[in-house]
Amino acid sequence: MRDGVEVSTPSFEMTWGSTTSSGYCSQEDSDSEFEQYFTARTSFFRKPRKDIGKDEQKDREKQELSPSEIEQKVREYNAQINSNLFMAMNKDGSYTGFIKVQLKLVRPVSVPPPPRKASSALLVRKGTAVKRRTSFYLPKDTAKHLHISSQTKAHEVIEALLNKFTVVDNPRKFALFERSEREDQVYLRKLSDEERPLHLRLCAGPSEKVLSLVLKENETGDVNWDAFSMPELHNFLRILKREEEEHVKQLVERYTRTRIKMQEALTSHTPG
Template sequence: MTWTSTMSSGYSSLEEDSEEFFFTARTSFFKKPQARSKPERDAGKEREPPKVFTQEELRQKIKAYNSSVTDRLKMSLNLNEVYTGFIKVQMDLQRPITIRARSAQGSQVYNNSNETAFYLPKNTSNTLHISSSNTVKDVIEALLKKFTVIDNPAKFALFKQFLVGDQVYSSKLSDGEHPLYLRLLAGPSMDALSFVLREYETGEVLWEAFSLPELQNFLRILDKEEEEQFKLLRRCYVTYKAKLEAALKATGKPD
């Protein structure tokens, strides 16, 4: 089964190998947090224990789910009462990720040996084919593998989001929860439930959690940005100086 990728979406399976692919990303190390179209609220930590369905109940629920699907990404029930289906995960990462470097013509990357640190583009998402037995931890590890990310999976967390009116509610999922079960209960609507991969902590950066190669990559990015900012400031200064001198000459005043 293949995995197709664009700047906004992709497809992969936890059960089958696929071609690895990564994106060339923006190089701003001091990236501003992405603006969210609607405010988010924490949905709270209360979680109902998963309900155990009989095979007939599962069959009926999956049938009802498939009848509402509009993108052909339906669920299937196996004889052992394990069902398979699809979830879409948005990659909402605010910090650089580290991948095993591959040659990419026209891309601007910062290498340390065979590793590359860069930002994942906005609106990057991936559609995973998973089973009801796959956990949140499995999904995180699969996403990192498909993007050839070598960062520690413990740095990331999977969040669930749902929309109530104009308010977006968000809650971090525990590693042992089953995303496909949540998808089945919520139905195929992305307003009712969506999944987002984020850093485990979005506040202050814990630099001690990064490896030495990662930190060296960050320093290279900072050096490059410092050089680019200096060039930009110098160009602005030269342009302003030329305009000021021209204005002084036009008024007949001495320099």
């Protein structure tokens, strides 16, 4: 159930492959935004990477399989894996199995704050109730396993991951990508909302080099600022201001050291 809409898919199960931690940061409680952020020196204005070899990427979603072909591929898939993450056929011709999703996020995500007293759970400003939130950076290369159905779609996988992390950000901020390695090249393809990740996994086989799934920010070439709340935008400005101040400080220190060395060299120099 999300935003009052019930998804007609099996319940999601998650195997936790690693733990979450916020890394280095300074915690702030801003009176103007009523939010807490874990900040780190990173840019929110990075140019998005272009998908490599998108035209050459094989569209496995269009590879329709008959029930007998699906059953054969499921047997072949299970014979190749060295774990208990098997796929299983259902009587209606569908199948279930596990997908592994790598989370490669460069921006912080927002989660509800730790439980507090009911009286302080909401803060009121100018007659408007504002919920407190905490934002932090997910550890790099975090990977999670999801148990899904062959009918589960890409946007439902994104929502399931956010729910498991209790992330309250808009799911439209994120996108699921298909990653593959071929001839020492890495290819990325953004999945459409309606594509079925388990179907892609079955058609590609269990090899992570042939296909792996990655959750990234939904880069479209321009930052969709409308997807961020006002407190988030104010926090981005604060982070950028700190980065600018730190950069200026480093420049001043560097030129100060250089000037001192030049003065010392002039003082010690003997003419003639």
